Amino acid sequence: MALYKNASELVKSESADFDLVYTPGTKAPWSGIYICTNCRDEAACNRDDPLPPQNHRQHSTSKGDIRWKVLIKTQTGPN
Numbered sequence: 797m798a799l800y801k802n803a804s805e806l807v808k809s810e811s812a813d814f815d816l817v818y819t820p821g822t823k824a825p826w827s828g829i830y831i832c833t834n835c836r837d838e839a840a841c842n843r844d845d846p847l848p849p850q851n852h853r854q855h856s857t858s859k860g861d862i863r864w865k866v867l868i869k870t871q872t873g874p875n
């Protein structure tokens with residue numbers, strides 16, 4: 797699981813964006829940390845870069861297909 801120290805630097809969101817599931821190679825819709833729903837491995841990805849492929853670390857074929865969900869979205873620029 798992703799770690800953090802200062803909860804005051806994170807904002808809880810109920811956005812449905814966090815429920816969307818993507819296949820490897822899909823362009824990341826947001827910059828942030830993604831989690832594989834099958835093996836729980838995490839990967840940091842920049843927006844528009846392809847989400848990591850089938851050989852990503854820790855994912856064995858016994859865990860089914862890789863499916864990415866966004867776990868943490870970065871927010872940049874003026875709020």
Ligand SMILES: [Zn+2]
Pocket residue numbers: 832833834835836837854855856859861862863
């Ligand atoms: Zn995986």
